[in-house]
Amino acid sequence: MSNILVSVELTADAFxxxxxxxxxxxxxxxxxxxxxxxxxxxxxxLDFHESGRAGxxxxxxxxxxxxxxxxxxxxxxxxxxxxxxxxGGDYLIVVAEDEAGVxxxxxxxxxxxxxxxNYRRGIWHGVLMPIEKAALFTVVDWIGDRQNLEEFHFKxxxxxxxxxx
Amino acid sequence: MSNILVSVELTADAFxxxxxxxxxxxxxxxxxxxxxxxxxxxxxxLDFHESGRAGxxxxxxxxxxxxxxxxxxxxxxxxxxxxxxxxGGDYLIVVAEDEAGVxxxxxxxxxxxxxxxNYRRGIWHGVLMPIEKAALFTVVDWIGDRQNLEEFHFKxxxxxxxxxx
Numbered sequence: 001m002s003n004i005l006v007s008v009e010l011t012a013d014a015f016x017x018x019x020x021x022x023x024x025x026x027x028x029x030x031x032x033x034x035x036x037x038x039x040x041x042x043x044x045x046l047d048f049h050e051s052g053r054a055g056x057x058x059x060x061x062x063x064x065x066x067x068x069x070x071x072x073x074x075x076x077x078x079x080x081x082x083x084x085x086x087x088g089g090d091y092l093i094v095v096a097e098d099e100a101g102v103x104x105x106x107x108x109x110x111x112x113x114x115x116x117x118n119y120r121r122g123i124w125h126g127v128l129m130p131i132e133k134a135a136l137f138t139v140v141d142w143i144g145d146r147q148n149l150e151e152f153h154f155k156x157x158x159x160x161x162x163x164x165x
Numbered sequence: 166m167s168n169i170l171v172s173v174e175l176t177a178d179a180f181x182x183x184x185x186x187x188x189x190x191x192x193x194x195x196x197x198x199x200x201x202x203x204x205x206x207x208x209x210x211l212d213f214h215e216s217g218r219a220g221x222x223x224x225x226x227x228x229x230x231x232x233x234x235x236x237x238x239x240x241x242x243x244x245x246x247x248x249x250x251x252x253g254g255d256y257l258i259v260v261a262e263d264e265a266g267v268x269x270x271x272x273x274x275x276x277x278x279x280x281x282x283n284y285r286r287g288i289w290h291g292v293l294m295p296i297e298k299a300a301l302f303t304v305v306d307w308i309g310d311r312q313n314l315e316e317f318h319f320k321x322x323x324x325x326x327x328x329x330x
Contacts, residue, residue, distance in 0.1 A: 033292040033293065034237075039224055043220075056187060057206050060189050118221070
C-alpha cells in the first residue's frame with residue numbers, strides 16, 4: 001500500500017460505499033413554513049443496535065495541517081455515526097474497506113464547510129480532521145453501555161495531502 | 166396576552182420546560198482522539214414514536230428582520246425535533262405552553278450561532294427564524310408516514326423584538 005493518500009472531492013456517489021453525504025444540494029425535497037424554508041429530507045441511513053439508542057453530541061476538534069500523518073483509524077460496531085459541521089472550515093475524511101479486521105484500500109475525501117457525512121455502521125474511518133481551523137460538529141451516533149469503539153494503529157503513518165489542480 | 170414578545174438569552178435552565186439546549190459549554194464530557202477532540206455527550210432527549218424512526222435532514226431557511234410578526238406556531242405529536250446551525254448567524258426561538266390545544270404563555274429566546282435546541286415532542290414552537298442571514302440547520306426528527314404536524318394560526322400577529330440592554 002502506498003503511504004501517500006491524496007484527498008478527492010466528497011460526492012454522494014464516491015462516498016456511497018462508506019455512507020452518506022449530508023448536504024443541501026439541488027432543490028429541496030419540500031418547501032415548508034409558507035415558502036420560507038426548504039427541507040432536504042432524510043439524508044442519512046441511521047442504523048443503531050437495539051442495545052442502545054440514537055443520541056446527539058457535539059465534538060470540538062483541534063485542527064490539522066496538511067500534509068497530515070495519519071496513524072490511526074477506528075470503527076463502531078454498534079451504530080452509524082454522522083458528522084455535520086457547526087463551525088470551522090473544510091475537513092478531511094478518511095475511510096477504508098475491511099479485510100479480516102484490517103483496514104485496506106484507504107480513501108481520503110475533502111469535505112467542504114457545509115457538507116456532513118454519515119459513516120455506515122462498522123466502516124473504518126479516521127478521526128475528525130478539520131483543516132487549519134478548530135471546528136465544532138454535530139454528531140449523531142449510537143449511545144449505550146456497550147463497547148462501541150475499535151481502533152487500528154498503522155505500523156507506518158500514512159501521509160494525506162490535498163488534491164492539486 | 167400582550168402582543169409584544171421580547172427575546173431573552175437561551176440557557177439550558179430557562180429552556181428546560183420546552184427541551185434541551187445543544188451546545189459545547191464548559192468542559193467536554195470526555196476527551197478523545199488522543200487529546201485532539203472534546204466530546205459533549207448525549208445533549209438531547211430524543212423521543213420518537215415507534216411508528217417511525219430518527220432521521221437527519223437539512224433545513225435551509227430565509228432570514229427574518231426584527232421586529233418580526235409571528236403569525237403561526239406548530240407542534241409535532243410523534244417526535245422531538247432538534248435544530249443545530251450549520252451556517253448563518255443568530256436566530257430566534259419561540260415556544261409556548263399548551264392549554265387545551267391552544268398555545269399560551271409564549272416565550273422568545275435568542276439562539277446564538279453555535280447553539281442548537283431540541284424541542285420536546287408536542288411542544289408548540291415557531292418555525293425557523295434566522296436573524297438577517299439565511300441559514301442551514303441540521304435537523305434530527307421523527308420520520309415516518311403518519312401526520313406529524315399541527316399548526317396554530319394567531320388571530321393577531323405577535324411582535325417579537327430583541328432584548329435591549
